[in-house]
Amino acid sequence: MKVVNVEGLYFSYKKGFSLKNVSFSVEEGELFGIIGPNGAGKTTLLKILVGLFRPSMGVVEVFGEQPWRKNRREMAKLVTLVSQEFNPSLDFSVEEIVFLGRFPHLSFLGTPTKRDKEIVERSLTAVGMSDYKTRTYWTLSAGEKRKVVFAKAIAQDTRLILVDELTAHLDYASVRLLCKVVSELKRTGKTIVAVFHDLNVASQVCDRIMVMKDGEVFGIGRPEEILEESTLEAVYGARFLVLRHPISGRPLAFLE
Amino acid sequence: MKQKRVLLVAVLPASLLLGIVLGSVKLDPLETLGVLFGLKRNEFVERILALRLPRVFASFLVGMGLSLAGNTFQNLLKNPLVDPYLLGISSGASFGTVLSIYLAENFRVSWLYRMPLLSFTFSVLASFLTLLISRRDGRYPATNVVLSGVVVSSLFSALTYTMIVMLRRNVTTITVWLFGSFSGATWEDVIFDLFVASTLLVYCLIFSRHLDAMALGEEEAFVLGVRVEGFKVSTFLLGNFAVSLLVARSGVIGFVGLVVPHISRYLTGSSFSKTTLTSVVVGGVLLSWCDTLSRSFFSPTELPVGVVTALIGAPFLAFLMKRGVQS
Numbered sequence: 001m002k003v004v005n006v007e008g009l010y011f012s013y014k015k016g017f018s019l020k021n022v023s024f025s026v027e028e029g030e031l032f033g034i035i036g037p038n039g040a041g042k043t044t045l046l047k048i049l050v051g052l053f054r055p056s057m058g059v060v061e062v063f064g065e066q067p068w069r070k071n072r073r074e075m076a077k078l079v080t081l082v083s084q085e086f087n088p089s090l091d092f093s094v095e096e097i098v099f100l101g102r103f104p105h106l107s108f109l110g111t112p113t114k115r116d117k118e119i120v121e122r123s124l125t126a127v128g129m130s131d132y133k134t135r136t137y138w139t140l141s142a143g144e145k146r147k148v149v150f151a152k153a154i155a156q157d158t159r160l161i162l163v164d165e166l167t168a169h170l171d172y173a174s175v176r177l178l179c180k181v182v183s184e185l186k187r188t189g190k191t192i193v194a195v196f197h198d199l200n201v202a203s204q205v206c207d208r209i210m211v212m213k214d215g216e217v218f219g220i221g222r223p224e225e226i227l228e229e230s231t232l233e234a235v236y237g238a239r240f241l242v243l244r245h246p247i248s249g250r251p252l253a254f255l256e
Numbered sequence: 257m258k259q260k261r262v263l264l265v266a267v268l269p270a271s272l273l274l275g276i277v278l279g280s281v282k283l284d285p286l287e288t289l290g291v292l293f294g295l296k297r298n299e300f301v302e303r304i305l306a307l308r309l310p311r312v313f314a315s316f317l318v319g320m321g322l323s324l325a326g327n328t329f330q331n332l333l334k335n336p337l338v339d340p341y342l343l344g345i346s347s348g349a350s351f352g353t354v355l356s357i358y359l360a361e362n363f364r365v366s367w368l369y370r371m372p373l374l375s376f377t378f379s380v381l382a383s384f385l386t387l388l389i390s391r392r393d394g395r396y397p398a399t400n401v402v403l404s405g406v407v408v409s410s411l412f413s414a415l416t417y418t419m420i421v422m423l424r425r426n427v428t429t430i431t432v433w434l435f436g437s438f439s440g441a442t443w444e445d446v447i448f449d450l451f452v453a454s455t456l457l458v459y460c461l462i463f464s465r466h467l468d469a470m471a472l473g474e475e476e477a478f479v480l481g482v483r484v485e486g487f488k489v490s491t492f493l494l495g496n497f498a499v500s501l502l503v504a505r506s507g508v509i510g511f512v513g514l515v516v517p518h519i520s521r522y523l524t525g526s527s528f529s530k531t532t533l534t535s536v537v538v539g540g541v542l543l544s545w546c547d548t549l550s551r552s553f554f555s556p557t558e559l560p561v562g563v564v565t566a567l568i569g570a571p572f573l574a575f576l577m578k579r580g581v582q583s
Contacts, residue, residue, distance in 0.1 A: 051478070072478070073481040076480055081479045086472070089330075089334040089335065089336060090471045090521065090526035092468070092471070092526045092527065093526075093527075096468070100472065103481055103482075108462060136525075156480070
C-alpha cells in the first residue's frame with residue numbers, strides 16, 4: 001500500500017524558492033531517506049506532506065488523502081513531523097512535552113487514560129530518557145532535547161513519521177540510539193520518511209533514498225544505487241570516494 | 257509541591273479578610289468575622305462591609321480575569337512579555353468606554369452606554385494594531401510587541417484623556433480611566449465580573465492542552481492536530497472581549513496579566529491547566545492586595561489601583577526583559 005504518493009508536485013514560496021516536478025511514492029513499512037545539499041527543498045517537502053503548506057500544482061496524497069484538506073485532528077493521528085527546530089516558549093518538563101504527543105488522541109475534556117500514560121512511558125524509555133521525566137526542557141543538552149522531541153513523535157503513535165534531520169548535531173551515542181529507535185519503529189510497521197545530512201547514516205538505515213537538488217528529484221533508489229561517485233559529485237559539487245561497509249556491505253561515501 | 261498548594265489555598269481567605277478589615281477605616285478582624293458569619297450585630301461594621309465587600313470581590317475577580325487573559329495571550333503568541341495592558345487591549349477598551357459615555361451624553365445614544373460594544377471594538381482594534389506594528393516576517397518578537405504596545409497604549413491613553421476633557425469631567429475621572437479604580441464597586445459589578453472571569457476560566461480549562469501546544473510553536477501545534485488559525489482567532493477575540501468588559505467597569509489596570517503568569521509558572525510549572533488554576537488565586541489575591549494598598553496608603557485619599565500595580569509590574573517587566581536579553 002502506498003502511504004505517500006506525490007506526482008508532479010510544484011511549490012513556490014512568495015520569495016521565489018520552489019519545488020519542481022517532484023514525484024515519488026513511499027510504501028507502507030518503508031524507511032525512506034531524503035538527502036541533498038542545503039536549500040534543495042527537503043524540509044519544504046516534509047512540510048507539504050504533513051499539511052503545513054499546500055502545493056501550487058500536482059498530486060500529494062498521504063494515506064490517499066490531501067493532507068491539508070483532511071480534518072486536522074484525524075490527520076494528526078496518521079502523520080507526525082519531527083521538525084528541525086523545536087523551541088517551546090515556556091520551560092515545560094520532559095514529561096509534559098511528551099504528553100502533548102497524545103494530543104490528537106485525547107478528547108476535549110477527557111483526561112489521559114492509563115494507556116496514554118503507558119505510551120508516554122514507553123516512548124521515553126525507547127529514547128532512553130525515562131530518568132529525565134521531571135527535568136525541564138531548557139536544562140537539557142542538544143542531544144537530550146532531540147531525544148525528547150523524538151519521544152513526543154513516538155507518543156503521537158502515527159503510522160507515518162516524518163523526520164527533518166534525524167541525526168544533525170548529535171554525538172555518536174545519540175546517533176546510534178536514534179538509528180536503533182528508527183529501525184525499531186520500522187519493525188513495528190511504521191513508515192518513516194527522514195531527511196539525512198549524514199550520507200553514511202542514511203546508507204546504513206534506509207531502504208530507499210531520494211536525492212534532491214535545487215527543488216528537483218535527482219534520483220531515487222536503493223542506497224547502493226544512489227551513493228555512487230558520479231551521482232554524489234553531480235549533486236554536491238564535490239568529489240567523493242565510495243567504499244563498502246565491511247559488515248553490512250552498504251556503500252560509505254567519503255570526501256576525496 | 258503540596259506545601260505550595262496548601263499555602264495558596266490558605267492565602268486566599270486570609271487576604272480576602274485582610275482586604276476587608278484594612279482601608280481608610282480599620283476594622284477589628286474578629287468582630288468583622290463575627291458580623292460576616294452572622295454571629296454578631298454591629299451597625300458600623302455592617303455599613304463598612306456593605307461598601308467594602310463588593311470592592312474586595314470585584315478586585316479579586318478582575319485580578320483573576322486579567323491574569324487568565326495574560327496567561328492565555330503569553331501562550332498564544334509564544335511571547336512571555338505580553339499582557340492585556342502591554343498589547344494595548346486595555347487602553348483601547350478604556351477609550352471605547354469613554355467614547356461610549358461621550359456619545360451617550362451628547363447624542364443620546366444611551367444603548368451604547370450600556371453595551372460594551374465600543375470598548376470591545378477598540379480593544380480589538382488596538383491589539384490588532386499592536387500586532388501589526390510588531391510583526392516581522394510572520395513572527396512577533398517579544399521586545400517588538402512591548403514597544404508597539406507602548407506606542408498603541410500611549411495613543412489610546414491620549415485619546416481617552418482628550419475625550420474626558422471634551423466630556424468636561426474633572427481630573428479624578430481621568431485618573432480612574434487611565435489607571436483603574438475599584439472605588440464605588442457594587443454587587444452588580446461583582447456579578448458582572450464573576451460572569452466574565454469564570455467564562456474565561458472555563459475556556460482556559462477546556463482548551464488548556466491547545467494552549468500548551470501553542471506554546472510549542474504554531475507549526476508544532478498544527479502537527480499535533482490544532483486548527484491553528486481558527487483557534488488563534490477565537491481565543492484572541494474571547495480574550496479581548498473579556499478584558500474589554502473588565503476594563504469597562506474598572507479602568508485600565510496594567511501589569512497584573514504580565515506578572516501573575518510568571519509567578520504561577522514559578523510556583524507550579526509551565527503546564528497551562530496548572531498555571532490557569534494558580535493564576536486564579538495569585539491574580540485575585542495580588543490585585544485585592546494592590547487595591548487594599550491603594551486605599552490604605554494615603555487614606556482618606558485613594559491612589560488609583562493601576563498606579564500600585566505599575567509600581568510592582570514595571571520593575572518586574574524590566575527584570576524579565578533583561579533576563580530575556582541575556583539568555
